[in-house]
Amino acid sequence: MTNKVTLTQFLIEQQRGLPDASGTFTLLLNNIVTACKQISHKVNRGNLIGVLGSAGTENIQGEVQKKLDVITNEIMINALNWTGCLAGMASEEDDNPIAIPEQYPRGKYLALFDPLDGSSNIDVNLAVGTIFSILRCREGVEPELEDFLRKGTEQVCAGFVLYGPSTMMVLTTGHGVNGFTLDQDIGEFILTHSNMRIPEDTSEFAINMSNQRFWEPPVQRYIGECLEGKEGVRGKDFNMRWVASLVAEVYRILTRGGVFLYPHDLRDPSRPAKLRIMYEANPMAFIIEQAGGACSTGRERILDIKPSAVHERVPLILGSKNEVERIVRYHKEDGQAQ
Ligand code: AFP
Numbered sequence: 001m002t003n004k005v006t007l008t009q010f011l012i013e014q015q016r017g018l019p020d021a022s023g024t025f026t027l028l029l030n031n032i033v034t035a036c037k038q039i040s041h042k043v044n045r046g047n048l049i050g051v052l053g054s055a056g057t058e059n060i061q062g063e064v065q066k067k068l069d070v071i072t073n074e075i076m077i078n079a080l081n082w083t084g085c086l087a088g089m090a091s092e093e094d095d096n097p098i099a100i101p102e103q104y105p106r107g108k109y110l111a112l113f114d115p116l117d118g119s120s121n122i123d124v125n126l127a128v129g130t131i132f133s134i135l136r137c138r139e140g141v142e143p144e145l146e147d148f149l150r151k152g153t154e155q156v157c158a159g160f161v162l163y164g165p166s167t168m169m170v171l172t173t174g175h176g177v178n179g180f181t182l183d184q185d186i187g188e189f190i191l192t193h194s195n196m197r198i199p200e201d202t203s204e205f206a207i208n209m210s211n212q213r214f215w216e217p218p219v220q221r222y223i224g225e226c227l228e229g230k231e232g233v234r235g236k237d238f239n240m241r242w243v244a245s246l247v248a249e250v251y252r253i254l255t256r257g258g259v260f261l262y263p264h265d266l267r268d269p270s271r272p273a274k275l276r277i278m279y280e281a282n283p284m285a286f287i288i289e290q291a292g293g294a295c296s297t298g299r300e301r302i303l304d305i306k307p308s309a310v311h312e313r314v315p316l317i318l319g320s321k322n323e324v325e326r327i328v329r330y331h332k333e334d335g336q337a338q
Helices: 007-016 024-049 067-080 119-124 209-214 217-231 246-256 277-290 321-334
Strands: 054-058 064-066 086-091 109-117 128-136 157-163 167-172 177-183 188-193 204-206 239-241 259-262 294-296 316-319
Touching (some): 024 109, 054 067, 064 067, 067 128, 109 119, 109 277, 128 246, 157 246, 167 277, 204 246, 246 277, 246 316, 294 321, 316 321
Parallel strands (some): 086 109
Antiparallel strands (some): 259 316
């Protein structure tokens, strides 16, 4: 352990590089880390402690909540609301933003999170994760909805934890992307992946093929060309992955490249996309761009979108830069309005 950098040391050394830093951000991150360690423990214990299966309730998304959706949401809220770092929070699992209880001091940040992304995987023992995004808030006021509805370019930090064979945390504060592996023996995240970079080209795509009949022409064209392989215009064969867990897909892309698509689809005009901008697309876009990748709806850069609601959904295409740019070009050539 002597020559290994812990996440705590990494954060404190980052703070030293910011002379005006008060330590509030470092305190906030350390408490997010503590919450994710607790979630890792719950996820790993699973049925041994009776946390699998449905909670029998629905969230604002109209999705049936798993017991762990509710448990992990409470872990995140209870780990952060007392810290004095936050003016407020927003969660996939709560209809409205979460106020800081009266008895606790307010801080200058807003935390937005999906406490258990990919939760439809939890009962079949496949990878799930936690995604978080940090914004600065106006000081000295109770935050209003508008304080949350900020472009992704205004994030000060984004990260996720992947509860897989290893528990991995990936983090960016706008100065590159770093990965940390949880050493379960000592309960510390250890820096194992410095300055993660995404290869600009790839031969691997991730999409839920069962939705193919609902895709718009540019996505039909792109996936069709991938499936034609080396006999087609791409002149090479492609591989496909679909883990149904955004966190797992993004981590794979950070480590070996690839492109992930959950595109605009024509299935239900009232719900043209699945992934939520505030606590899924924006944090992942920040991380992907900081690692040299690209992230788009197909028609615009994710980080430039001005959200209109906390649970707003957007089409999401992210990964190896040259592949995402090709898909965006296909949308331009198609010219159809969304
Ligand atoms: P759940 O949290 O409801 O499992 O959704 C996970 C997710 O938001 C994202 O993590 C996956 O990439 C995507 O949805 C999977 O969507 P499908 O289940 O439609 O394939």
